[in-house]
Amino acid sequence: MTYQVCVVGLGKIGLPLAAQFASKGVRVYGADILPEVADAINTGRAHFDEEPGLQERIAEAHAKNLISASTNTAEAAKKSNVVLIVVPVLVGKNPPHEIDLGTMKAATRDAARGLQPGTLVLYETTLPVGTTRNVLTPILEQESGLKAGIDFEVAFSPERVFSGRIFADLANYPKIVGGLTEKATQMACDFYRAVLDAPEVRAMASAEAAELVKLAETTYRDINIAFANELARYADSVGVDVYPVIAAANTQPFSHIHQPGVGVGGHCIPVYPYFLANHAPQTEMRLPRLSRQINDEMAEYAVKKLEAAVGSLKGENVLILGLAYRGNVKESAFSSTFKLVEALAKVGACALVNDPLYTDEEIAHYKLNPVSLNALPKIKAVILQAGHEQYQKLDWAAIPGCEAVLDGRAILTERPANIQLLWVGR
Numbered sequence: 001m002t003y004q005v006c007v008v009g010l011g012k013i014g015l016p017l018a019a020q021f022a023s024k025g026v027r028v029y030g031a032d033i034l035p036e037v038a039d040a041i042n043t044g045r046a047h048f049d050e051e052p053g054l055q056e057r058i059a060e061a062h063a064k065n066l067i068s069a070s071t072n073t074a075e076a077a078k079k080s081n082v083v084l085i086v087v088p089v090l091v092g093k094n095p096p097h098e099i100d101l102g103t104m105k106a107a108t109r110d111a112a113r114g115l116q117p118g119t120l121v122l123y124e125t126t127l128p129v130g131t132t133r134n135v136l137t138p139i140l141e142q143e144s145g146l147k148a149g150i151d152f153e154v155a156f157s158p159e160r161v162f163s164g165r166i167f168a169d170l171a172n173y174p175k176i177v178g179g180l181t182e183k184a185t186q187m188a189c190d191f192y193r194a195v196l197d198a199p200e201v202r203a204m205a206s207a208e209a210a211e212l213v214k215l216a217e218t219t220y221r222d223i224n225i226a227f228a229n230e231l232a233r234y235a236d237s238v239g240v241d242v243y244p245v246i247a248a249a250n251t252q253p254f255s256h257i258h259q260p261g262v263g264v265g266g267h268c269i270p271v272y273p274y275f276l277a278n279h280a281p282q283t284e285m286r287l288p289r290l291s292r293q294i295n296d297e298m299a300e301y302a303v304k305k306l307e308a309a310v311g312s313l314k315g316e317n318v319l320i321l322g323l324a325y326r327g328n329v330k331e332s333a334f335s336s337t338f339k340l341v342e343a344l345a346k347v348g349a350c351a352l353v354n355d356p357l358y359t360d361e362e363i364a365h366y367k368l369n370p371v372s373l374n375a376l377p378k379i380k381a382v383i384l385q386a387g388h389e390q391y392q393k394l395d396w397a398a399i400p401g402c403e404a405v406l407d408g409r410a411i412l413t414e415r416p417a418n419i420q421l422l423w424v425g426r
Contacts, residue, residue, distance in 0.1 A: 232425025322386020
């Protein structure tokens with residue numbers, strides 16, 4: 001089959017997917033609400049630089065007339081026999097962490113207005129179980145006047161990739177697919193086998209099963225990290241170094257304990273447990289709820305540990321290294337830095353934030369206090385929040401007044417001279 005694909009949402013997941021499809025000779029019609037995103041693609045450029053290989057793939061696809069983009073989603077959908085929607089689903093930062101499907105519903109409505117008979121509609125954005133069938137498909141039917149399972153097909157296939165290594169992940173991870181009908185599942189499997197280099201395209205029994213796969217794998221990681229954090233706090237209380245304990249435990253083939261730290265960030269792990277917990281009775285999904293609480297508490301625990309080492313932080317400057325939620329990736333979603341800033345404010349400290357991947361203006365945009373490592377005021381203590389490679393080579397003694405460094409990601413191997421080096425769980 002010859003595919004013409006509309007990719008709705010050309011962000012950090014959607015655009016690499018579009019580039020991957022084009023690399024297989026597929027004509028891609030991109031759609032995004034931001035004109036500057038479409039303009040960049042139509043001149044052969046990606047609108048962000050953090051994904052290795054993306055700029056080259058977009059330039060090549062543009063040169064071969066295999067990719068174009070616009071803000072008119074309906075027109076892009078009208079030209080296509082596959083419509084793939086990968087736009088954000090938002091989650092509130094505060095309890096009850098309500099799930100906002102507004103952007104997804106809007107993208108679905110726009111695509112439906114150009115939907116043609118025989119089209120396969122795919123959702124890759126992670127969704128609460130049942131959303132594809134019970135929320136989004138009725139919108140497709142209402143706006144298009146067509147009937148799912150008769151005039152068009154719908155399937156869910158979760159993205160399973162990390163920013164910064166998307167093309168490698170697409171080639172290394174099995175693709176999970178579940179349709180509303182057997183035909184939808186088969187069509188989706190055929191499509192992904194044609195456009196990906198995945199080692200396997202695995203068909204699930206339903207869209208709901210495919211939705212649950214993604215929630216299961218991400219929530220498992222949050223629960224595992226929460227257990228590692230609980231182990232670390234207990235190890236602190238009894239004077240045991242938790243890191244060799246975890247390493248030794250993991251020599252048993254059934255043990256896969258993750259690493260403790262000052263918190264959990266990103267688009268996935270701090271978010272998707274709520275997709276389970278918020279759609280289940282209070283008597284169910286207790287572990288995801290508790291794990292979220294434990295992991296969110298680690299920022300306050302880290303600040304308390306720092307105060308135990310250096311005394312009160314009231315009125316003191318504390319330097320947080322890293323706005324990004326993980327090392328070497330420019331992505332701040334649910335970064336632990338935000339929790340650390342809140343925890344430091346509670347004890348009267350002034351949090352200063354540095355990140356080599358962000359400009360001062362970008363850091364200030366988040367209502368944080370940016371600071372350059374070349375112009376530091378007196379700093380009482382440092383919290384290493386993101387494991388950027390630049391931070392592994394810092395001259396800690398050059399930080400004026402610094403008494404302690406809390407390595408929140410356990411990446412430092414050498415103890416700075418005359419400065420306390422602390423870890424969670426050590």
